[in-house]
Amino acid sequence: MTAAIGPTERTTPHGDPLASIGPPCQRARVHVQLASALAPVFADVTATGAPVPRVVDDGWSADPGSATAMLWSGDGSHGAGVSVPLDRPRPEQVCHVAAMAQDWVIDELCGTTATNWPRCPHHPTTHPLQAVVRDGAARWSCPRDGTPVAVVGTLR
Numbered sequence: 001m002t003a004a005i006g007p008t009e010r011t012t013p014h015g016d017p018l019a020s021i022g023p024p025c026q027r028a029r030v031h032v033q034l035a036s037a038l039a040p041v042f043a044d045v046t047a048t049g050a051p052v053p054r055v056v057d058d059g060w061s062a063d064p065g066s067a068t069a070m071l072w073s074g075d076g077s078h079g080a081g082v083s084v085p086l087d088r089p090r091p092e093q094v095c096h097v098a099a100m101a102q103d104w105v106i107d108e109l110c111g112t113t114a115t116n117w118p119r120c121p122h123h124p125t126t127h128p129l130q131a132v133v134r135d136g137a138a139r140w141s142c143p144r145d146g147t148p149v150a151v152v153g154t155l156r
């Protein structure tokens with residue numbers, strides 16, 4: 001035996017080293033493009049203290065051109081579908097799911113005092129912001145005057 005453990009020794013103790021890249025996927029059944037589009041929206045939901053839905057892929061749409069899932073409240077009493085058109089530019093996908101997640105959040109907040117999520121800083125008692133694609137990014141904008149307020153995923 002001439003083999004020795006050295007810096008050039010090619011040992012792979014436990015299989016494919018690629019498997020260690022990235023965290024384990026906790027939403028394995030949700031399409032990667034849908035999960036990716038939802039991520040900045042959920043960041044905004046979390047940052048603003050709004051209720052955060054659970055994402056469950058139960059295949060409510062058979063459309064092969066889109067990925068779908070359900071958004072559920074914590075106790076499962078309130079659900080709404082969300083979908084993303086596949087192979088569209090990411091800003092469009094983020095904008096698309098932002099509008100759907102916004103509907104869920106507003107429904108979830110129904111009956112409380114703050115249903116205008118996310119709140120328009122220019123008209124805080126009048127309307128929520130609206131997700132639009134502008135200058136290559138999904139942005140929350142004032143629906144009245146079109147003023148972009150923040151890139152989706154950067155709300156505070």
Ligand SMILES: [Zn+2]
Pocket residue numbers: 120121122123127142143144145
């Ligand atoms: Zn406004």
